[in-house]
Amino acid sequence: MDAEIAQKTWELENNIVPMDTPPSGGAARTKTDPSADAIFYYDEAAQTKFQQEKPWVNDPHFFKRVKISALALLKMVVHARSGGTIEVMGLMQGKTDGDAIIVMDAFALPVEGTETRVNAQADAYEYMVDYSQTNKQAGRLENVVGWYHSHPGYGCWLSGIDVSTQMLNQQFQEPFLAVVIDPTRTVSAGKVDIGAFRTYPEGYKPPDDPISEYQTIPLNKIEDFGVHCKQYYSLDITYFKSCLDSHLLDLLWNKYWVNTLSSSPLLGNGDYVAGQISDLAEKLEQAENHLSHSRFGPLVTPTQRKKDEESQLAKITRDSAKITVEQVHGLMSQVIKDILFNSVQQSNRSNTEPSGPEPMIES
Amino acid sequence: MAESSSSGLTFKLHPLVMVNISDHYSRVKSQMNPPIAAHNATATTTATNNNNNNGAEAVETASSSSSSSSASSPRVFGCVIGVQRGRTVEIFNSFELLYDPETHSLERGFLEKKQELYKKVFPHFYILGWYSTGSDAQESDMTIHKALMDINESPVYVLLNPVINPAQKDLPITIYESELHVIDGVPQLIFVSSSYTIETVEAERISVDHVAHLKPSDGGSAATQLAAHLTGIHSAIKMLNSRIRVLHHYLLAMQKGEIPCENSLLRQVSSLLRRLPAVESGKFQDDFLMEYNDTLLITYLAVLTNCSSTMNELVDKFNTAYDRHSRRGGGGRTAFF
Numbered sequence: 001m002d003a004e005i006a007q008k009t010w011e012l013e014n015n016i017v018p019m020d021t022p023p024s025g026g027a028a029r030t031k032t033d034p035s036a037d038a039i040f041y042y043d044e045a046a047q048t049k050f051q052q053e054k055p056w057v058n059d060p061h062f063f064k065r066v067k068i069s070a071l072a073l074l075k076m077v078v079h080a081r082s083g084g085t086i087e088v089m090g091l092m093q094g095k096t097d098g099d100a101i102i103v104m105d106a107f108a109l110p111v112e113g114t115e116t117r118v119n120a121q122a123d124a125y126e127y128m129v130d131y132s133q134t135n136k137q138a139g140r141l142e143n144v145v146g147w148y149h150s151h152p153g154y155g156c157w158l159s160g161i162d163v164s165t166q167m168l169n170q171q172f173q174e175p176f177l178a179v180v181i182d183p184t185r186t187v188s189a190g191k192v193d194i195g196a197f198r199t200y201p202e203g204y205k206p207p208d209d210p211i212s213e214y215q216t217i218p219l220n221k222i223e224d225f226g227v228h229c230k231q232y233y234s235l236d237i238t239y240f241k242s243c244l245d246s247h248l249l250d251l252l253w254n255k256y257w258v259n260t261l262s263s264s265p266l267l268g269n270g271d272y273v274a275g276q277i278s279d280l281a282e283k284l285e286q287a288e289n290h291l292s293h294s295r296f297g298p299l300v301t302p303t304q305r306k307k308d309e310e311s312q313l314a315k316i317t318r319d320s321a322k323i324t325v326e327q328v329h330g331l332m333s334q335v336i337k338d339i340l341f342n343s344v345q346q347s348n349r350s351n352t353e354p355s356g357p358e359p360m361i362e363s
Numbered sequence: 364m365a366e367s368s369s370s371g372l373t374f375k376l377h378p379l380v381m382v383n384i385s386d387h388y389s390r391v392k393s394q395m396n397p398p399i400a401a402h403n404a405t406a407t408t409t410a411t412n413n414n415n416n417n418g419a420e421a422v423e424t425a426s427s428s429s430s431s432s433s434a435s436s437p438r439v440f441g442c443v444i445g446v447q448r449g450r451t452v453e454i455f456n457s458f459e460l461l462y463d464p465e466t467h468s469l470e471r472g473f474l475e476k477k478q479e480l481y482k483k484v485f486p487h488f489y490i491l492g493w494y495s496t497g498s499d500a501q502e503s504d505m506t507i508h509k510a511l512m513d514i515n516e517s518p519v520y521v522l523l524n525p526v527i528n529p530a531q532k533d534l535p536i537t538i539y540e541s542e543l544h545v546i547d548g549v550p551q552l553i554f555v556s557s558s559y560t561i562e563t564v565e566a567e568r569i570s571v572d573h574v575a576h577l578k579p580s581d582g583g584s585a586a587t588q589l590a591a592h593l594t595g596i597h598s599a600i601k602m603l604n605s606r607i608r609v610l611h612h613y614l615l616a617m618q619k620g621e622i623p624c625e626n627s628l629l630r631q632v633s634s635l636l637r638r639l640p641a642v643e644s645g646k647f648q649d650d651f652l653m654e655y656n657d658t659l660l661i662t663y664l665a666v667l668t669n670c671s672s673t674m675n676e677l678v679d680k681f682n683t684a685y686d687r688h689s690r691r692g693g694g695g696r697t698a699f700f
Binding site: 040041042069070071073074075077078079080081104105107108109110127130131134135137138139140141183186187190191192239241242243244245246247248249250251252253254255256257258259260261263265266268277284291313314316317320321323324325327328329330331332333334335336338340341342343 | 378379381382383385386387388389390391392393394439458459460461473476477480483484485525527531532533534535560561563564565566567568569570571572573574575588589591592593595596598599600602603639640641642643651654655657658661662664665668669671672675676
């Protein structure tokens with residue numbers, strides 16, 4: 001029963017809204033709690049009307065939220081992970097709902113995106129058109145509403161190329177959304193690393209600095225990140241699933257618990273962690289060099305630079321703490337499994353009293 | 364029709380396929396039964412939309428398009444793809460197909476087109492079979508099954524039961540194979556159900572967990588992360604515990620004689636128990652302790668980094684405090700620029 005209570009608590013905290021509330025009358029389309037699976041309904045008339053009105057033209061910050069369906073998330077993460085260390089990309093289909101963009105489905109594009117190609121999407125236009133047509137026939141009526149790609153191992157943000165691609169998209173294919181997934185960090189941290197972004201139009205200055213969650217960026221990418229990080233803003237992501245989905249996923253747990261117990265994050269992520277640590281070491285050296293310079297020239301060093309060094313070191317500390325925490329979690333799982341399954345001695349004596357999964361004989 | 368299969372193939376199903384089928388079904392169902400408010404406002408457009416869709420979907424729901432309020436269960440159809448290695452059939456993904464109600468078959472041209480598209484992105488996957496929704500396999504399904512046999516000589520049929528039954532403990536998915544059985548002297552193909560396991564990759568597991576079991580979506584504090592991680596393991600161990608209890612009670616009952624002794628089950632339980640301890644060898648202990656030490660080392664390094672950073676801040680504050688006294692006047696620094 002604790003599992004149920006825990007589930008309800010987490011559900012509240014995470015804004016996951018299962019679609020089984022009863023129909024609520026006229027304003028059903030614009031409320032955040034749609035009626036039974038109504039979010040799956042594609043209302044063509046309302047969508048075309050919204051397209052013609054174009055309320056986003058006057059407000060660069062118009063779209064604030066993203067709702068991603070369980071299916072789209074699963075597909076995107078699996079596709080991103082299957083690419084290994086190569087960036088992969090795909091498109092998302094969905095619709096808009098007031099100031100939220102709803103992503104219903106995603107599909108992969110047969111394109112190898114590298115950071116140096118400006119418009120990898122151009123190669124896949126034929127594929128896109130074919131796929132969209134077949135989908136419409138099969139009953140998937142939504143339009144393409146965004147694109148996603150993966151940044152394996154270096155975090156969820158938009159690089160310079162990504163920013164220019166997205167700005168182009170936002171000029172000609174509105175409403176359009178950019179989503180970035182990091183499959184390596186997902187697996188390492190045990191939670192999905194995903195970000196949704198929209199760029200500001202050229203020359204627009206955001207009224208206030210948006211507070212974004214801190215994430216560690218490897219040294220070789222940090223310049224690219226810093227130059228462009230003010231040109232886009234991130235949107236909140238929530239997830240939704242249908243009643244049938246919830247039902248299936250609940251039942252799935254009956255078979256799935258085995259996988260949860262048997263997963264060993266330490267084994268799978270050795271390379272990535274080693275890379276992180278060496279990157280951290282480089283950053284530390286850099287910080288040390290700056291510090292030693294400032295020691296010899298206290299007269300000409302502005303106080304500002306001192307502050308930067310300190311925050312640099314603080315960042316490094318935070319990164320190292322994060323890596324360690326993940327490692328410790330992995331180790332905890334290993335130790336628990338060891339105690340559960342290994343601390344048993346073969347003995348010819350008969351069974352002791354029933355006590356669940358404790359080892360038969362304590363070693 | 365549904366006896367158990369004897370072909371010896373093991374089936375592995377990925378959760379993505381289940382979510383795919385469920386989404387396809389919810390979509391079609393929702394397009395057919397639009398929410399009441401939207402339905403009233405846009406009655407004519409939805410009628411046209413529904414007519415367009417219905418032409419492609421199962422025939423029994425065509426009549427209920429514009430006036431339905433009760434839930435009619437449309438049947439959806441599609442194809443499953445994956446990999447077959449030896450005797451193991453692993454189903455990775457799926458996509459929708461068009462069903463032609465007159466000939467009771469799936470449109471071949473559409474299937475081939477879709478297959479091409481999917482081959483480009485997933486070159487390793489082959490068509491393994493097809494799926495549908497419903498509560499039981501039907502006679503007409505056999506015609507579809509036979510039609511697919513020229514692509515794959517023994518296709519699988521995945522059936523999802525979309526009726527939500529809260530008392531259900533098992534996944535409402537059955538996998539059928541076709542076998543040639545002699546019934547009344549006539550060899551016929553019938554469906555036999557097979558067992559399957561759920562297979563997953565780590566990334567899939569995490570995202571399924573994320574959507575189903577509600578891990579915290581953002582960083583949170585270290586405490587919430589720890590709590591989430593341990594809660595996951597705790598739930599898994601509870602499941603293990605309950606399963607073992609069930610086995611234990613069953614064995615006790617057998618011992619008391621309430622239930623007839625089933626030797627095959629006893630053999631299985633005995634082999635299971637004999638597998639503990641799971642790994643016992645010097646080499647394992649060495650590796651395990653090495654991993655343990657590595658993690659401790661990382662923790663040590665992180666703590667050292669933390670300490671040196673704090674020290675650095677302290678020293679800087681100290682210097683700033685002292686420097687101000689030794690410079691000419693207060694705020695002497697800014698005068699230089």
